[in-house]
Amino acid sequence: MPKKAVTRFSFLIYCFSSLLVVSSMVLLSQSPEARLCDEKKVNFPVLPNMTMNIEPPSEAELSTLPKDTIIEKRSYTGSIEGQYFISAITGGRSKSSLHRPELCLPSQGFAMRNPRTIETATRQWRVITVESSYSEKRYHAYTFFNQEGFATASHMSRILRDVFDRTLFNRIDRWTMITVNVPICSEEKLLEILNAIGDANE
Numbered sequence: 001m002p003k004k005a006v007t008r009f010s011f012l013i014y015c016f017s018s019l020l021v022v023s024s025m026v027l028l029s030q031s032p033e034a035r036l037c038d039e040k041k042v043n044f045p046v047l048p049n050m051t052m053n054i055e056p057p058s059e060a061e062l063s064t065l066p067k068d069t070i071i072e073k074r075s076y077t078g079s080i081e082g083q084y085f086i087s088a089i090t091g092g093r094s095k096s097s098l099h100r101p102e103l104c105l106p107s108q109g110f111a112m113r114n115p116r117t118i119e120t121a122t123r124q125w126r127v128i129t130v131e132s133s134y135s136e137k138r139y140h141a142y143t144f145f146n147q148e149g150f151a152t153a154s155h156m157s158r159i160l161r162d163v164f165d166r167t168l169f170n171r172i173d174r175w176t177m178i179t180v181n182v183p184i185c186s187e188e189k190l191l192e193i194l195n196a197i198g199d200a201n202e
Contacts, residue, residue, distance in 0.1 A: 032170065034166055034170050034171055034172045035170065035171045035172065036092065036093050036171075036172045036174070037146075037147045037171055037172060037173055037174045038147060038174065039070060039090045039147060039174040039176065040090075040145065040146070040147045040148075040149065040174065040176060040201075042072055042088040042090070042176055042178070042201065043200040043201050044072075044074045044086060044088075044197075044200065045086075045196040045197050045199070045200040047076055047084070047193070047196060049078055049079075050076040050077065050078040050079055050084070051076065051077050051078050052074050052075075052076055053074065053075045053076070053077065054073070054074060055073040055074060055075050055085075055087075056073070057071040057073065061089075065089075065096075065097055066091075066092050066093070066094040066096060066097050067092075068092030068093060068094075068097075069089060069090065069091060069092055069097045070088075070089070070090040070092075071087070071088075071089055072087065072088045072089075073085070073086070073087040073088075074086045074087070079183075081182070081183040081184075081185050081189075082136070082182075082183040083183075084180070084181070084182045084183075084193070085179075085180070085181040085182075086178065086179070086180050086181075086197065087178070087179050088176055088177070088178050089176065089177050089179075090174055090175070090176040091174065091175050091176075091177075092174070093172055095162075097175075098144075098175055098177050100142075100155045101128070101140060101142055101179060102115075102128070105128075105130060105140070108132075109132045109133065109134065110130045110131065110132045110135070111130065111131055111132065112128050112129070112130055113128070113129040113130070113131070114128070114129045115127070115128045116128075117153050117154075118191070118194075120191060120194045120195045120198050121195055121198065121199075122151070122195070122198030122199065122202060123143055123145070123151040123152075123153070123198050124143060124151065124152055124153035124154070125141045125142065125143045125153050125180075125194050126141065126142050126143070126153040126154075127139060127140070127141045127190070128140045128141070129184070136183065136184075137184050138181055138182060138183055138184060139180070139181070139182050139183075139184060139185070139190055140179065140180070140181050141179070141180040141181075141190070141194060142177055142178065142179045142180070143177070143178055144158045144175055144176065144177050144178075145175070145176055145178075145201070146161070146173040146174060146175050146176070147173060147174045148173075149202075158175060161173070162175070178197060178201075180193060180194065180197065
């Protein structure tokens, strides 16, 4: 396809998406208050030969995120590679409950390398290599799912699904973002960890 045709097609897709979002916002403004769905319970996996510990939310999370946000965090110790961290944040009525890690990691001093999407047996994950002057190089992975079990690693897919459900069903989905932060390891080991989380939340 010629370059000009590709550019024109991309522009049309952008215009269509913008029209869809604006139309949905107008429709929502004239609709009754949307119903907030019940959240889907998050299950943290048991990892072989590792001890799971409950971690409290940070002061920044408690003070910044809306009050109806659910924050659950676990650390895992016992691996020769180092400590693992898994967190689950479930949003509430406000859209500000969740955001992509790419938006906050740089402000925390992390450089992001090699972003990619990988498929496991049960879902997609977005994986980024992160490093900073005060932290070792680690993998940072995340995925989203809602109360119906719809799962995606794409922020755009999540937003479009959210708009669709609010527009047609007048409901607010309860999205959960699971993030995984582990030391650099083999691709096989990383997939093993991500699969364990996916299996626990099927």
